[in-house]
Amino acid sequence: MKFLRRTFDNLSIPVIAVLLGLVASSLFVALANVSPIDTYQRLFCEGFGPRGCETFGDLVFIEVENEDGSLQTVFSPLYGSGGSRIALILEQITPLILTALSAAVAFQAGMFSIGMDGQFVMGAITVAFLGYALPDQIYMLAGVSDPEAAPEALKTAMHLIVPLICLSAAMAVGAIYSWIPGYFKVKLNVNVLISTIIFNAIAVQLVGYLVNYPLRSDLNNIARTRRIDDTAWLIPFNRGIFADVEWFSGARVGIGIFIALAAVALVWFYLRRTTAGYEQRMTRGSSLFARFGGIPTDRAALRAMLISGALSGLAGALAVLGVERRIVDGFATSGVGFEGVLVAILAKESIIGILLVAPFIAGLNLGATNLQFGDIPRQLGGIIISFIILFSAMEDFIRARLTALFKWRPTRQRSAPDGEGAAA
Amino acid sequence: MFIARSKRILSITVAALLLSVAAVSAQDAEYVDECLAAPAAEAVEAAPAPDxxxxxxxxxxxxxxxxxxxxxxxxxxxxxxxxxxxxxxxxxxxxxxxxxxxxxxxxxxxxxxxxxxxxxxxxxxxxxxxxxxxxxxxxxxxxxxxxxxxxxxxxxxxxTHENSYLAGIAAGMLTRTGIVGSVGGGDFPGINLFIVGFEEGVLSVCPECELLRSYVGDFSDPVTGKEQALSLYAQGADILYQVAGRSGEGVLDAAAETGNLAIGVDSNQDDLYPGNILVSAMKRxxxxxxxxxxxxxxxxxxxxxxxxGMAEGFAGLSWDLGVCSRTFDEAGPEDLVEMLPEVRMAIAEARAAILAGDIVVTNVLLEPAQ
The missing domain is CATH 3.40.50.2300 (Response regulator)
Incomplete structure (x- = not known):
């Protein structure tokens, strides 16, 4: 009973936040001369619903026409005709979960690093280059002139090794790129927030330069790097093992999602079950106290920055190896890193929270962009998302109001001091 | 000082020459403004849309x-x-x-x-x-x-190299400083197609004209577009061709602010800053x-x-039949407006020569870029 109540309590607050966000944005939706209810149905259907979804009800069960013309009611998330939005969400959250983890790890060491964007694009450009340069080198060393005609054994070996090297290299680059602002903080007391913002700008400009000049593959209208070799490609399910499963059609979700989930488990274990993780969390709680207790706080903070950078670099690598296969000019400004920071903050830096918030944000983004398919201006989507995020960030306020309103459990202490309510 | 004076003398001579040429050509072929000659607006009732x-x-x-x-x-x-x-x-x-x-x-x-x-x-x-x-x-x-x-x-x-060439003729004939520039969205063939054609057009009527180029590197950055345009105007250019999407809005704005001229692109942009936009090289x-x-x-x-391209009617100038923009005639500087019939004559001749294959404009998408 107590568990049920707690779950209800934890779930009700985000739901209320979303509802408040929808009510607030109704004003703008109405100003644009479209019906708010239609807009919201469209938003959620485009984000989370199956094909042909029209109403909120369709989000759960939808009536579909069989080939013989009879109607059948199916459970929407499993309905995959024309490709499932859930699969699209899985594609989107792969980098999002990793950048959010990256932010959470840094935050939990008391480093307010928002350098995920920079580390992400640095990791991405690393594999975009290695993805074709490394196989080229291997072919050359093996004396293969035509990659098409390479021996199968060599190709199989490369399919295993090349992505592994690429991912490790991206993690190393991301880690170094994150370590530098961390070092500045520890040794020179430079504000991490400011230095990581600057580092983001540097990375975005650098990648823009690399894509436009040294790594540019041809003189097309849009600058882009060469496509990575097939041996470096982490083939998405819809092209590989699940090519016949329509549920995956159009979504480039692949092995990356499992890597992201493994990272979630590892980071949780690191933060909660290891000495190093404990040192890091102590550093955040009270740096002076931790140092007095014999914890090397500088080392703990730098370690957190290294892990954070490696996670963001990994996110960038998976985006290139699994989805994009090349970097096109404009990729660097897409802002996946900042989305990660947002997810981490909304999830209150809780690892489990990230797993819930990331799909929600990814789905909302999807829905907002695709509002236009229902002839609703795309800008409205942005406004609605912003309001939902704003009210989600007011969680403590809503919780306090609710408690005051219902006087649910006046005796029970609400939420842990460092705000890990969502993790519980 | 001497150079400036000699330039002026030169330009006077050129103008005199042009005038005499115009006078001669006026005798055998009076320029007919097709837009005025064409029946006023299509009187045809729009048929109801089929279902x-x-x-x-x-x-x-x-x-x-x-x-x-x-x-x-x-x-x-x-x-x-x-x-x-x-x-x-x-x-x-x-x-x-x-x-x-x-x-x-x-x-x-x-x-x-x-x-x-x-x-x-x-x-x-x-x-x-x-x-x-x-x-x-x-x-x-x-x-x-x-x-x-x-x-x-x-x-x-x-x-769009051919209609850019025609816009280049207009710019080459109407420039006062002898310096004409282009602002591109990015340095790649799709954009250089416009710029190279334009520059060839300028040089065809004004071989001694100086050509300037700059690239914004972005198609939605009017602020940088404006800065680059201001800098080109400061270098003496008085007509700029913008091929930069929304960044080009900044170029048009800079033209209006400095009282110079700009040439619009893709859509008919003549009315955005009346009198400062000479013509638009339209791509339909x-x-x-x-x-x-x-x-x-x-x-x-x-x-x-x-x-x-131009032959099929998908590229052209905003002055042409079909759009017939005459904004510059009404709002442009008087001395330039006086020259317009002559410019249009030259453009009509060049158009005929291009379509007949007598003039070949470089298409950088098919030929190696310069």
Whole structure:
């Protein structure tokens, strides 16, 4: 009973936040001369619903026409005709979960690093280059002139090794790129927030330069790097093992999602079950106290920055190896890193929270962009998302109001001091 | 001082020469303003739109609307198709390269009869056309390095080197300082197609003119566009050709602010800053989009590449028949307006020579860039 109540309590607050966000944005939706209810149905259907979804009800069960013309009611998330939005969400959250983890790890060491964007694009450009340069080198060393005609054994070996090297290299680059602002903080007391913002700008400009000049593959209208070799490609399910499963059609979700989930488990274990993780969390709680207790706080903070950078670099690598296969000019400004920071903050830096918030944000983004398919201006989507995020960030306020309103459990202490309510 | 004076003497001589040429040519061929000669407005009643609502298309715009140029022209074509052909159309804006892929994939889920993409990178199109063989695609402004072989992809390219050449003639004849510049969105063949054609046009009538170039590196950054334009004007240029999408708005703004001239691109931009925009080198992206939809309605969709240009009426000047912009005649500086009939005469001659093949303008998309 107590568990049920707690779950209800934890779930009700985000739901209320979303509802408040929808009510607030109704004003703008109405100003644009479209019906708010239609807009919201469209938003959620485009984000989370199956094909042909029209109403909120369709989000759960939808009536579909069989080939013989009879109607059948199916459970929407499993309905995959024309490709499932859930699969699209899985594609989107792969980098999002990793950048959010990256932010959470840094935050939990008391480093307010928002350098995920920079580390992400640095990791991405690393594999975009290695993805074709490394196989080229291997072919050359093996004396293969035509990659098409390479021996199968060599190709199989490369399919295993090349992505592994690429991912490790991206993690190393991301880690170094994150370590530098961390070092500045520890040794020179430079504000991490400011230095990581600057580092983001540097990375975005650098990648823009690399894509436009040294790594540019041809003189097309849009600058882009060469496509990575097939041996470096982490083939998405819809092209590989699940090519016949329509549920995956159009979504480039692949092995990356499992890597992201493994990272979630590892980071949780690191933060909660290891000495190093404990040192890091102590550093955040009270740096002076931790140092007095014999914890090397500088080392703990730098370690957190290294892990954070490696996670963001990994996110960038998976985006290139699994989805994009090349970097096109404009990729660097897409802002996946900042989305990660947002997810981490909304999830209150809780690892489990990230797993819930990331799909929600990814789905909302999807829905907002695709509002236009229902002839609703795309800008409205942005406004609605912003309001939902704003009210989600007011969680403590809503919780306090609710408690005051219902006087649910006046005796029970609400939420842990460092705000890990969502993790519980 | 001496140089300036000699330049002035030179320009006076040139002007005198031109005048005499004009006088001579006026004797045998008086310039006839076709726009004035043409019957005033099409009196034909627009036929009520046929009901083709079971035919659907989705158009993916590469950037948000509101550039008053390329994107808006494409959207206008789609809107005209919806209105005149009575088809069901969905216009989708994206905020940049990173959204193209997702938007096209989403469009595929609705399985419309045709998906039209505008200026999307060829590798994106290639991958998606390959992945969804049952979906028809039409791509405008997508240049493939080698001709693609897909049964579900029609490519449509509008070559704009020839009308840029004509705009170059106007600029070359009307420049007072002898310096003419171009502001491009980026340094690649798709944009240099315009600029090289324009520069050849300038040099054809003003061999001693100095040519300046700058590239914004972005198609939605009017602030940088304006800065670069101001800098080019400060270097002595008095006419700038903008080929930079929404960044070009900054160039037009700079022209109005400094009292110089600019040449618009893609859409008819003459009325944005009346008197400061000499002419617009139009690229009828709207007609291209309309043609795509029309072909689907008529059942004449054909995969493969179609190249069109001035000869087919997809590229031209805003002065031409069909648009007949005369804004500059009304609001431009008087001394230049006086020269307009002569300029139009020269342009008409050059147009005839180009169409007859006597003048060949460099097409950097087909020939190596200079």
């Amino acid at each position: 083709n609502s079971d035919i659907s298309f989705t158009i993916i715009l590469p950037n948000p609307r509101g550039d008053r140029s390329f994107i808006d022209s494409a959207a206008a074509g789609a809107e005209r198709a919806i209105a005149e052909l009575g088809v069901t159309g969905t216009i989708v804006e994206t905020s940049g390269v990173q959204e193209h892929d997702a938007a096209i994939r989403r469009a595929v889920q609705d399985s419309p009869d045709l998906i039209i993409t505008i200026a999307v990178d060829f590798s994106t199109i290639e991958e998606i056309a390959d992945e969804f063989p049952d979906q028809m695609f039409a791509a405008q402004e997508t240049f493939f390095p080698a001709e693609p072989d897909f049964d579900n992809l029609a490519l449509f390219n509008i070559f 992206v709207d007609n291209a989009v309309f043609t795509f939809v029309e072909r689907i309605v008529n059942g004449t969709y054909e995969p493969g590449v179609t190249n069109v």
